Amino acid sequence: MRSDKYSGKRDSSRDTQSYDGWEETQMLFQSRDQEKEAEKKRRQREAAYQEYLALRENTDASRAPEDDVRTYTRKKRANKQQSSVFEEPKPSRREKKEQKKPPAKKKKKKGRSLRRVILIVLLLLIAAAAAGILFVMGLMEKVGTEEIDQANLGINPQVEHDLKNYQNIALLGVDARDMEDYKTCRTDAIIMLSIDKQNKAIRQISVYRDTYLHANKKYGYDKITNVHAYAGTTGTLHSLNENMDLNIREAVIVNWKAVADAIDGLGGIDVEIKKSEIKEMNKYIKDTQKNIGGSKEKIKKAGMQTLNGNQAVTYARIRKDSSEGDYRRNERMKIVVSAAVDKAKKTNPFKLKQIADQVMPQIRTNMDTNSLLKVMFAFLRYDMTDSAGWPFETGSWTSYNGAWVGPPVTLKRNVTELHEKYFGQPGYEPTQTVQDISKEISRRTGLY
Secondary structure, eight states: OOOGGGSSOOOGGGTTOOOTTHHHHHHHHHHHHHHHHHHHHHHHHHHHHHHHHHHHHTOOTTSOHHHHHHHHHHHHHHHSSOOOTTSOOOOOHHHHHHHHSOOHHHHHHHHHHHHHHHHHHHHHHHHHHHHHHHHHHHHHTTSEEOOOOGGGSOOOHHHHHHTTTEEEEEEEEEOOSSTTSGGGSOEEEEEEEEEETTTTEEEEEEEOTTBEEEEETTTEEEEGGGHHHHHHHHHHHHHHHHHHTOOOOEEEEEEHHHHHHHHHHTTOEEEEEOHHHHHHHHHHHHHHHHHHOSOOOOOOSOEEEEEOHHHHHHHHHOOOSSTTTHHHHHHHHHHHHHHHHHHHHTSOHHHHHHHHHHHGGGEEESOOHHHHHHHHHHHHHSEEOOOEEEOSSBOOEEOTTSOEEBOBTTHHHHHHHHHHHHSOOTTOOOOHHHHHHHHHHHHHHOOO
16 A cells, blocks of 8 residues: 555645755756856867867968957857858947948048038138229229329428327318319318227318418418418428428328219218308309309208218308308318218229229329228228317417418417327427427417
């Protein structure tokens, strides 16, 4: 008879009892697995070594033995199968991704293409700028030449050194209808354009035409407006430099017709007309039209309005609209110049060319094309700052020939104030030449 162990009955009491040899069994299985893995690796190394020995007996010059061993081992691990050490391994996922990326050469090509585009753009800009400069140079060549004796300009050496950062240019408006007979004409307007190269600013300093100054040794003392009629442009610059301690070497001479033509070409300029100016303007517009041609349209009302060329010229020349006389006249000249410059900055370049073609032949200067270009660019880049009329303080005196003049009171004080205000020279002491002229003017006029 069989025992309970082999009977169909189950002893439930044994279900809750643990098997004491379970951990030893697990360790035994792990030890066997490790031995199998070690044996597998040993066989792989042995196979690789056998392949290596076979390769040494038949060496390929293009491959190193160690390369073949590495290739064989990597291939075995990746494919889990036997293969020849001479076959190239299949690419991994990382290698496939890298193959999909654009090669470095393409990036370099893109970089080179971008650099080429930038280079082409720069070349086009340079070409455009060069074309613009050549265009302007072509216009400048239409300007007439004025000969000035540089050795006879009356510039004091110390003054020239002190004003080295200032380019002072005389803008002279003459009475001539055309530029064929301007050399014997008086200067109806004298404006000094002072270019401050250090502070990038431009100011206008008007010299009143009736100012009583030393002309030259031959003619003595006279109104500054008369000097051009008998001593020309060189004599006018000499007188300005000598009496005001300046360094003017360049001049631009224009007639009123050139001014009127330029303003008409710009489509007029906007100016505020005072009620006291209307009567005098309408009185002389007809005379202006007789001298330079053009329109003789009159002013109908006061206030801000657009003036044509003849109206603007007449506005700049009248002086009997108020008790200020010549001083208000110089102020109006500066208003006309500033308004024309502002309008020109906003005008289409092609329109400016048409204006220049008409106006340039009516201008005379001793400046070369390069100097004119520099001045033109200064007008475009620099600020038009405050303007002034000089002398700051004048008297009234009737000269020996019965003409009314306006002597500076005194010349020395006016020159000192000029340099302190506009040339950055505090405590300025005028040259001995200015002091001597100042004493003589005071002696003649009795104004001290």
